[in-house]
Amino acid sequence: MNNExxxxxxxxxxxxxxxxxxxxxGTVAMLISETVKLRDKLKDETGYxxxxxxxxxxxxxxxxxxxxxxxxEKLSSEQKLLAQIWYDRLTIFNK
Numbered sequence: 001m002n003n004e005x006x007x008x009x010x011x012x013x014x015x016x017x018x019x020x021x022x023x024x025x026g027t028v029a030m031l032i033s034e035t036v037k038l039r040d041k042l043k044d045e046t047g048y049x050x051x052x053x054x055x056x057x058x059x060x061x062x063x064x065x066x067x068x069x070x071x072x073e074k075l076s077s078e079q080k081l082l083a084q085i086w087y088d089r090l091t092i093f094n095k
Contacts, residue, residue: 003036005052027090031059034085038078048078058082066090 061083
């Protein structure tokens, strides 16, 4: 997944999820930044290529986590990690 694909995906999905946020564009930018960091780290350390599908699945899980709903999809360890990084950034570090 290249940076442009990632940006398009995150903007289209993220702005829908965070439309009621005080700064949806900033929130989406942060999610993009964290995704790129993880994508590059996974590729360098394990050779794993984070895909658009991984990102979509993690974003769906994040939406459920933020709504305090159970995440019912089966997530890979990479998808879980990405969703947890996003969740932590949105709930712990943005307070």
